[in-house]
Amino acid sequence: MSDNEDAAERIRKAAIALFKTHGYHATPVRALAEVAKIEAGSLYYHFPSKQEILFDNFVRTMDMLLEGLARAVETESTPRRRLRVAVRNHVLFHTRRQDEAFISHTEIRALSEQNRREILAKRDLYEERFCELLRAGVEAGVFHIPDVRLTNIAILTMCSGVADWFLHDGRLDEESVAERYVEMVERLVGYSRSTESSDRKRLPARRRKARR
């Protein structure tokens, strides 16, 4: 955190670090001020309240996610490729903006009711757009999903979970993790190149008979 940044940005970064480690309610404004190298009173020149600092982080995080998803859909044309890019994007966001994403998981309850409504609307929009990617693949016959809504939420929680455990100097770098998650998602959606070959692989009639 450079000292030359403007104060608002230093406060934002202090909030990300402290809310992630201790949580919103366990972080006094005085602690935010100390990390941001400012006095507590001065902080209120840049933000009207502690709540607004948290809300600011939520808005930025959700908007980045939504923009990333929109880009992913634009740049690819087939359902499979769109899903692959969307998942890669989602996972990389949760490694690159790990702390912000983590706060967005854990501190929704700390938002005021009005702010929470606004953020949940953005989250619902993201989930719905992601779900559309799955439905498109099912309708094209390349994904085979018994319950699209359930698989959608399972995929998103699985991928968002990366923010909980990823270590930047760990065994796998972020690109490797993203690749593996793309592979796992393709298993979850039962990807196959065409309906016929997939049906042969997923539900072979002969094998079914042999089971009894």
Added chain:
Amino acid sequence: MSDNEDAAERIRKAAIALFKTHGYHATPVRALAEVAKIEAGSLYYHFPSKQEILFDNFVRTMDMLLEGLARAVETESTPRRRLRVAVRNHVLFHTRRQDEAFISHTEIRALSEQNRREILAKRDLYEERFCELLRAGVEAGVFHIPDVRLTNIAILTMCSGVADWFLHDGRLDEESVAERYVEMVERLVGYSRSTESSDRKRLPARRRKARR
């Protein structure tokens, strides 16, 4: 919450409800006392501190999870069946003990350092025992997993996520959700009855060639 329960139990249940809704730090002891139908001072006869009430919830939750996993492994013999029962057990725990499980996700940071160490040790133990189920299947040739540790964490976060969204009067009842999650996990581990048939399905030499 019955008024006839002993006070300690009423305090536990009040804590589960309030910590889930507002979080640990946003829940005053006076609020716990009010919901437990007791005065704030009386609460300290049953628990030495607010922290101890939170820790109590963590210990109970983790111990229930560990016991459930041990039972799952005992009652089944094949890798596939063990995994199926373990996943079903895990998901049903996160619907039946939804609030406790949710708190265990979101409030780890609120534990004192010593308490947190103790709980993380239990969590690591659970993850390691779960991972063993995957390894057993890989060694038996019935699971096909590129990175067992990664798939393990992906499965567990996916299944634990049920506590975040499950509604007891929602579209799917808990048994249906558990069944579908078992199916999804089987896709993730690349289950197949024997090594040969699975290798044919997953990495067909001809298709690989045709790709270039």
Added chain:
DNA sequence: GTCTATAACTAGATAGAC
């Protein structure tokens, strides 16, 4: 085992000088 009263402290936010 539960109560009332309160100690000791910390919280978020504001006022006004510079």
Added chain:
DNA sequence: GTCTATCTAGTTATAGAC
């Protein structure tokens, strides 16, 4: 735009009566 000083309210926990 940043500072110091402070207001008001709320916090966990304890003391001692019953």
